[in-house]
Amino acid sequence: MSRILIVEDDQKIAISLAARLRSVGHETCVAYDGVGGVMAAAKEKPDLIIMDINMPAGNGITAAERIRSLGSNAGVPIIFITASSDPEHRQLAEAAGASAFIAKPFQSEEVVRTVEVLLQSTPTM
Amino acid sequence: MPHVVNLAVSLSRNLRPIIGLLLILGATHLFARAYNAAEKQSHESEVELAQDRVLGYISRDLATLTEVVRSIRAFYDGSEFVSREEFALFTQPLLDANPHIGGLEWVPVVPHSERRKYEREARRDGLLDFTFTEKLEDGRLVEATERELYMPVFYAHPYESNQKAVGYDLASCPIRRHAIEEAASTGKATLSAPISLVQDSNPTLAALLFIPIYHAADREQETPRGFALGLIRLSDIFAAGITQAELPCELQATDLGVDEEALLFRSGAASVDVPPLVKPTRRIVIDLAGRSWEFTFGASRDTISHGRLLFIWILGALLSVLVYEYLRVREEAVIRNHALQSAHDALCERSREITRFYHMASHELKTPLTSAREFTALLLDEVPGEVNDEQRQFLRYIRESCDLLTRYINDMLDVTRLDTGKLSLRPKLCDPAILLEDMIAVMRKSCAARDLELVSAIPQTSAMVYADPQRLKQVVSNLLGNAIKFTPDGGRITLRVEPPHPRGNHVTISVEDTGVGISARCREKVFKRLYQVHAPDDDNAGCCSEGLGLGLSICKEIVLLHGGDISVESELGRGSTFKFTIPVAAGARRPIPSMEEVT
Numbered sequence: 001m002s003r004i005l006i007v008e009d010d011q012k013i014a015i016s017l018a019a020r021l022r023s024v025g026h027e028t029c030v031a032y033d034g035v036g037g038v039m040a041a042a043k044e045k046p047d048l049i050i051m052d053i054n055m056p057a058g059n060g061i062t063a064a065e066r067i068r069s070l071g072s073n074a075g076v077p078i079i080f081i082t083a084s085s086d087p088e089h090r091q092l093a094e095a096a097g098a099s100a101f102i103a104k105p106f107q108s109e110e111v112v113r114t115v116e117v118l119l120q121s122t123p124t125m
Numbered sequence: 126m127p128h129v130v131n132l133a134v135s136l137s138r139n140l141r142p143i144i145g146l147l148l149i150l151g152a153t154h155l156f157a158r159a160y161n162a163a164e165k166q167s168h169e170s171e172v173e174l175a176q177d178r179v180l181g182y183i184s185r186d187l188a189t190l191t192e193v194v195r196s197i198r199a200f201y202d203g204s205e206f207v208s209r210e211e212f213a214l215f216t217q218p219l220l221d222a223n224p225h226i227g228g229l230e231w232v233p234v235v236p237h238s239e240r241r242k243y244e245r246e247a248r249r250d251g252l253l254d255f256t257f258t259e260k261l262e263d264g265r266l267v268e269a270t271e272r273e274l275y276m277p278v279f280y281a282h283p284y285e286s287n288q289k290a291v292g293y294d295l296a297s298c299p300i301r302r303h304a305i306e307e308a309a310s311t312g313k314a315t316l317s318a319p320i321s322l323v324q325d326s327n328p329t330l331a332a333l334l335f336i337p338i339y340h341a342a343d344r345e346q347e348t349p350r351g352f353a354l355g356l357i358r359l360s361d362i363f364a365a366g367i368t369q370a371e372l373p374c375e376l377q378a379t380d381l382g383v384d385e386e387a388l389l390f391r392s393g394a395a396s397v398d399v400p401p402l403v404k405p406t407r408r409i410v411i412d413l414a415g416r417s418w419e420f421t422f423g424a425s426r427d428t429i430s431h432g433r434l435l436f437i438w439i440l441g442a443l444l445s446v447l448v449y450e451y452l453r454v455r456e457e458a459v460i461r462n463h464a465l466q467s468a469h470d471a472l473c474e475r476s477r478e479i480t481r482f483y484h485m486a487s488h489e490l491k492t493p494l495t496s497a498r499e500f501t502a503l504l505l506d507e508v509p510g511e512v513n514d515e516q517r518q519f520l521r522y523i524r525e526s527c528d529l530l531t532r533y534i535n536d537m538l539d540v541t542r543l544d545t546g547k548l549s550l551r552p553k554l555c556d557p558a559i560l561l562e563d564m565i566a567v568m569r570k571s572c573a574a575r576d577l578e579l580v581s582a583i584p585q586t587s588a589m590v591y592a593d594p595q596r597l598k599q600v601v602s603n604l605l606g607n608a609i610k611f612t613p614d615g616g617r618i619t620l621r622v623e624p625p626h627p628r629g630n631h632v633t634i635s636v637e638d639t640g641v642g643i644s645a646r647c648r649e650k651v652f653k654r655l656y657q658v659h660a661p662d663d664d665n666a667g668c669c670s671e672g673l674g675l676g677l678s679i680c681k682e683i684v685l686l687h688g689g690d691i692s693v694e695s696e697l698g699r700g701s702t703f704k705f706t707i708p709v710a711a712g713a714r715r716p717i718p719s720m721e722e723v724t
Contacts, residue, residue, distance in 0.1 A: 010492050010496065012493075012496035012499075012500070013492065013495055013496045013499065016496055016499035016500050016503060017499070019503050019508055019509070020499065020502075020503060020508065022508075023503070023506065023508040083488045083489075083491040083492055083495075104491045104492060104495050105491050105494050105495040105498060105527075105531050105534075106495060107498070107502070108499050108502050108503070109502075
């Protein structure tokens with residue numbers, strides 16, 4: 001069982017993702033913008049973060065950079081989600097230390113699979 | 126006010142043509158002026174030459190007159206007495222040779238005491254009513270009054286034209302006497318001022334040339350025994366000179382006497398009473414035999430060739446109109462091109478806006494679609510709780526619709542990417558055989574539902590190609606999807622991957638079905654964007670059509686981007702085969718292990 005932070009401005013997607021991950025036995029918390037995501041990451045110390053890139057208050061890439069700069073979260077795996085297929089976004093996300101990249105519209109099975117892979121390869125804190 | 130604006134607009138549009146028109150007209154004017162000036166100059170020099178020729182002819186005529194009269198003096202010098210017959214015999218050949226000479230005469234100096242003797246002698250020569258005569262003021266010739274010395278015309282040749290002058294006492298006329306006295310005092314050939322001949326019924330101007338003849342014994346004696354006289358009718362020599370020289374202008378000749386000027390000749394004037402030449406262009410004075418003759422030339426005629434000038438102007442006007450038209454048409458073309466360009470730019474901008482809109486819209490559609498599909502999936506997986514069989518079936522329908530929507534959105538995005546040139550491949554070295562093997566399992570599910578047989582004719586390995594695996598899968602998935610859609614239940618679909626031929630350099634991938642087939646007419650269009658096979662006007666009547674009509678066009682563009690080619694073979698009612706090629710990666714004809722797999 002791991003603690004997963006979902007940062008996603010679309011409430012419905014956040015809820016569906018959380019439900020899916022809880023159904024496979026993970027603990028989840030949700031933030032709806034970049035700023036909230038950074039605060040939640042500091043407070044909850046998640047084992048993994050799922051981060052939307054396009055958000056109204058503070059985009060995902062900036063938020064990820066902040067989270068990485070927090071000592072306790074430096075090594076946390078981050079999965080980026082975006083509706084944009086702009087290759088530039090992808091490059092920026094990789095530069096910000098993306099562990100994986102999932103394009104919208106995604107299928108939850110894909111997300112769950114990616115989460116499991118990342119959690120197994122990362123030593124649990 | 127709008128009129129003024131319109132005028133200004135049309136003026137500004139026509140500015141260049143008008144300038145062109147004016148320039149050509151200006152150039153024509155300058156050319157015509159230059160041509161005129163050149164013509165005038167050449168004409169003037171021609172005229173001057175003709176004038177010089179006239180002067181030459183007249184001087185020559187006077188010079189020969191002088192020579193002829195001198196020869197008479199020489200004749201007299203050699204003989205104390207010359208008979209009337211001898212005079213005629215001597216002068217005849219001289220007159221024959223010089224037709225411009227009007228007459229040659231012998232004028233003796235006769236003292237009153239010898240008057241009767243001379244008159245008798247003349248009558249003896251056959252001139253029965255000969256007498257010394259003089260002219261009255263009314264012009265009649267009468268017997269000369271008594272005076273100390275007479276200078277009568279005694280011999281005159283030719284006699285016929287000078288008959289009336291014979292006997293006329295030249296001393297009775299002041300002008301003639303003046304010339305005679307001048308000749309006597311200088312001893313030289315002396316020309317008289319112009320006189321009216323007594324022998325001519327019409328008053329004709331003539332000039333007389335006198336040379337004094339002395340007695341042979343005493344050459345130094347003061348009084349000559351007589352005078353040799355030559356006369357020329359001025360109008361004759363002037364007219365002949367003008368004709369010969371082809372003088373193209375008026376000529377007036379004036380005798381410049383000491384006291385008064387006398388008109389010698391005026392061209393084109395029958396009467397002597399003519400006004401002086403207006404605007405004389407040249408004035409030349411010639412001194413001959415003691416007199417000065419002034420020649421005045423008038424303005425020449427026909428200085429301008431109006432025909433040629435007119436021709437130049439017509440040519441210039443035509444040329445300027447042509448240039449005007451040319452420039453105007455060109456200007457209009459420029460304006461039209463400009464308008465077309467702006468319309469084109471506007472359309473391009475509009476097209477870009479629409480593309481941007483589609484791109485944005487497609488993205489925005491994705492998020493709600495994702496959550497719709499996710500919640501459906503959660504319900505199907507019974508995460509919130511159990512669902513009954515009917516609920517499960519409905520949820521599946523929702524999920525299928527979501528999947529279809531997802532595909533359409535992705536197609537639309539691909540099209541906008543292709544339009545903006547943003548569809549970038551992420552190529553890797555990969556083996557299509559291995560890549561596509563996975564797809565069979567996924568597709569088999571949807572085939573099973575329709576009782577379709579999906580045959581996989583894929584070898585273990587084919588060849589390494591440099592391709593975007595996702596895009597390659599997209600093409601095959603699209604072709605398989607179409608095959609499933611258009612093949613009736615119970616049909617067969619074959620996915621085939623063929624390694625390159627021994628000498629070939631591409632892998633061929635084909636999807637064959639036993640479906641409805643595509644007519645020849647439709648085959649040409651299937652790869653066109655937005656083309657859908659429609660009923661009933663198509664040969665493919667009865668075929669359902671769904672989707673956006675983008676799939677095959679995207680497939681084609683993706684294959685072309687990879688440097689391959691795509692084609693279709695089909696027979697109505699028998700099935701279709703879609704086939705595309707992907708070039709083998711350079712230096713990788715043989716299968717080599719995949720070098721990377723990024724996660």
